[in-house]
Structure formats: C-alpha cells, structure tokens
Amino acid sequence: MANAIMHSTMLLLLSGLLLAIFKTTGAEVGVCYGMKANDLPPAAEVIDLFKQKGIKRMRLYDPNPDALQALGGTNIELLLDLPSANLESVAASQANADQWVEDNIKKYNTVNFRYIAVGNEVKPTDSFAQSLFPAMQNIRTAIVNAGLGDQIKVSTATFFAAIDKSSFPPSKGSLDPEYQKLLGQVITFLRDNQAPLLVNTYPYFSHIGDPEHVPLDYALFTAPSAVVQDGSLQYQYLFDAMLDTFYSALEKAGGVSVDIVVSETGWPSDGGQATSVDNAMTYNTKLVQHVNQGKGTPKKPEKAIVAYLFAMFDENEKEPAYEKHWGLFFPKKQEKYSISFN
Template identity: 45%
Template sequence: MASIFLLLGLLIPSLKISGAQSIGVCYGKLGDNLPSESEVVELYNTNGIGKMRIYWPDEATLQALRGSNIELIVDVPRDKLQSLTDAGAASDWVRNNILAFPDVNIKYIAVGNEIHPDYGEASSVLPAMQSIQNAINSANLQGQIKVSTAIDTSLLGKSYPPNDGVFSDAANGYITPIARFLAENGSPLLANVYPYFAYTGNRDSIDLQYALANSVGIVVEGGTRYRSLFEAQLDSLYAALEKVNAPDVKIVVSESGWPSEGDPAATIENAGTYYRNLIDHVKGGTPKRPQGPIETYLFAMFDENQKQGLATEQHFGVFSPNKQPKYELSFR
C-alpha cells in the first residue's frame, strides 16, 4: 500500500507540471520603460512561466535565457524572409541565432508572423521554411527544434460553425503547401487566436461572456457543444486543416490575449477574466481535439508603450513595465 501512495505522489506532481507546461507568455520589447532582459527571465522563473516567444533573435534576450531551460519560440522577422530563401543565408542565420546558443531551449522557429497571401513576402515564407529546415537537419536538430510559421484566423474564409471551417480562396494556395510541409516534418502550425478581435468585430452577434470564456452554460454551434469562442476558433482552424489534407497537423496557439484599455470591452476586469479562463481552458482540449493540454502563449508579458496601431495595442500586458502583475494569475 505504501508503494501505491508513493507512486501516486510521483504521478500527481507530474500531472500538475504537464498542465503548467501548456502555458507560455510572449515577450515583446516595443517599450522604452521595460525591465532588463535578465530581470525578465527572472520574472518568468519566479512566476513559473516555462515558455517564451520572442519576435526576433534578440541577442540580449538569448544571452539572458542561457541555462534557464525556458522553452522558446524564436521568430524570423518579416524583413528577413526573402533573404532566407537562400540556403547559405539560412545556414548562417541558424548558425548565428540558434547553434550559437546551445544552452537555450529553443523549441520552435516561427518563419514569419501573420503573413497574409497578398503580402510581398508571402512567396518567401515556404522557401525560407524549407531552407531553415535544411539547416536544422544539417545540425541534426530536427527532433529538437520544429520549423513553422504563425498565422492568424483572418486566413479563414468560413469559421462558423467550427466544423465548416475552411481557408479562404485567397489563402488556400498559400497555406496548403505550408500545411503539407508541416505534416512532412512533424511540425505544428502556430496560430494567433484572439476572441477579443472576433468579439469587437461582431459585438451584436457574439456574447461577451462567451468571448471571455466565461459562459455560464455551454453554447451549441453546429450541433457541437462549446464552452468558449476560443475553443470554437481553434476547431475551425482544425477543420480548415482537414480540408487541405493536413488532419494530423497540431496547432500551437502562439498568441492569445485581451487588452485592458483602449475600447469599451478592454477593461482590467474583462482582461483578467479572459486570461484566467484561458489558462483554465487550455488544460483540456477542444471538441475536435479532446486530448489536451493545448500549448498556448499569452500575449503579452508587458504593456508596450511604443506599439503602433489602435490604443488597445499598448495594453495587452499581463505585467506592468514595473514588473507588477496586472491580474491574479497562476501559471503554475
């Protein structure tokens, strides 16, 4: 009997760790009042945040991450995509930004973020992914580091009901060969999923509590029961992948967040509710993919006062620049 309790004691912490490992936080640096990189890594460790995404291979951040064991997504920024279609340039990029940091736990390389089919760089995304994959293979790291790209849900032509999710005609020719590449290499698709933007674009037809993953009841869409808009958006992407013959490609949610200022729906209360509910939701799966947890990266670590665009863009942080938490969240 004692041995059984000992076994349970070993298993239960491992289950807790597995749940915690599904949550990361994106680290944007577009602010003039942010803490140093070493302070940021310490803040991740202190709060039990085991995953980070950065939007370019920033050397100061990579240096601070050495030996931390924080799992990392490193982005290839948009202005580098065309050059990295060249095999030699891709090898140099991997050598300088990946191989140079063997004690940093790099998990994914995101080749472009939210590149749309009509962007000039769109034709470079897949060739750059292939070149970087070849460089990763040459370093024998293909089992450790996965090459992908990050999309947003605007590539969907239809998302409701989720089982009818399909990529738009404009996006289909762009995303289909990318999905094939991901399937061939055992890589996930990175997706930025924002119920906030879906809600603010359709306030009359989407319930706020459903968008906040705070529904009292279970919403039925197309005959399938959903607890939140987040789950429905994710399943519409899975349905779209099935329709381009990539049913086995996993989705990693590379961004999801809710702003705290700049719009009537962007309040401290709503943002805190969304982040808390999201952390709870991703411990499980979705109706189409019930096996969880869902690897998810909250956007973002800090409010960034130099971000361009709508006023809300500067208020997505789960921490203030002074390192104080904006919400009561448990990442452990």
C-alpha cells in the same frame, strides 16, 4: 475475481498517472515577450521575472541577443520568430539560412529552443509572401544539418484572417482561397515534419467585430452554458470554437495530423471597446485554468492545448491605443493583476 479487481485497480491507477503526466507535460501556457516599447526593464530582469512566476514557455519576436543570453541555462522553452523582414533573404539561399541558424540558434547552445516561427501573420498580398515556404524549407534544412531536427520544430505563425468567412459552425471551417494558395504547401510541410501550425487566436477581436452575435461572456470564458451547438459538439467557450474551426480547415487542406499551438492570445486592459483590467484578468486567468485542465477542445479532447499569452508587458510604441495595453505587467515589473500559471 480478486485478480480481476486488482487488474482493474492497477489500470485505473496507471491511467490516472498517465493523465497526470500528460497534464503536466502537455498542457502549458507561455507568455510572449514583446519589445515595442522604450521603457522596458533589461532582458536579464525579464527572464528572472519569468522564472519567479513559474512561466516555462516564452515567445520572442526576434533573436534579441540580450534575451537569448539571459535565457541560457534556464530551461524556459523558447518559440523564436524569424521576422518576416528576413524571409526573402533566408529564402534566397541555403547559405543565408545556415548563417541565420548559426548566429541565432547554434551560438546559444544552452537555450531550450522549441519552435521557430518563420514569419508572423504573413498575408497573400505581402511582397514577401512567396518567400514564406522556401524560407521554411531552408531553415528546416539548416536545423537538421545542425543536428537539431528532433529538438526544434519549424513552422509559421498565421491568424484568423486565413479562415474563410463562411466558416460557421466550427465543423464548417475552411481556409480562405487566397490563404489556401499561400499555406497549402506549408501545411504539407508541417504534416511531413510532424510540426504544429502556430495560430494567433483572439476571441477579443471576434467579440468587438460582431458583439451582437459573439457575446462577451462567450469570449471571456464566462458563459454559463453552451452557446454554439455543432452536431454532437457543444461550445461554451469561443476560444475552443476558434481552435476547432482552424482544425476543420486544416483537415480540408490535407493537414488531418497537424496540431495547432496557440502562438498568441490575450485581452487588452485599456484603450478600446470591451477593454478593462477586469476583462483582461478574467480572460487570461480562465485561459490558464482551461489549458491546465488538459482537456483539449470539443473536437480534439485528447490533445492538450499549448498557448502563449500576449504579452508580458504593456508596449507604449504600438498603435492604435488598445495595442498598448496587453501586458500582464507594467514596464516597472508591477503585476497588473494577480495571475498564477500553476
């Protein structure tokens, strides 16, 4: 009996330890470092700000040399975009892809690259859409040939326009037929290479698009109880419902084993409907708390959420007005509101 109790105690301790490790290494919130502004601080100061705030992941929308130089040796995990403007060139030849990896990855060998997003929110109607899949293949080959295939996962960043409009509740999630054509091979590629799909996930846009059926508290993580019942699953937070809708769509498209990384999420503080500093603070703070709990979503409770908040700074060269106000910080590096990443 004593041995059985000791054995049970050891198992409990071990499971607690594993859960603690899982929470600290799996669930994590990064921040997107956008640069569409003419008043931002130098990249080296921005990287210092990431370190001061304890932000351990960054998304960078193009291989900016100053930012990559400053990231060297910091251990900040980087999600780096290969901009959509480069898709046709990289898809055209393996040599072009090899050169891109040489110039933007291998050259910065002390940067902790984690993901490459080949294109951002590519639409089926884009002139370069047919270059998406071959560009991903060529970049993956270049990464493997550089000896980095185990370290760096090659993916693309998509968004909720890819989801069919009849996708409610989350278990009914499916891809829009045109996006199915665009992303079908991509999903197989991700599955075969154990790489996640990157998804830009914005409850803000869902709320302002249909405020009658998408309540503000549901979008802001402040609903007092479940809002959506989906079979045995309950959804108190729209963020979780959106994620699980995409998981359902992936399953139907042959990507049962494909994980999702939330490559952008956030809330604007000014410039449009339902924008305020208070709403932005509420959403972003509660998103960090939700991710750090390590509980996953109702459909995927075992999968720690990885998410990148958009964005580090307000960006004054973006349009329309609300696009200028997503920053956690003003360009002078003052915090817009207090937020902890720990």
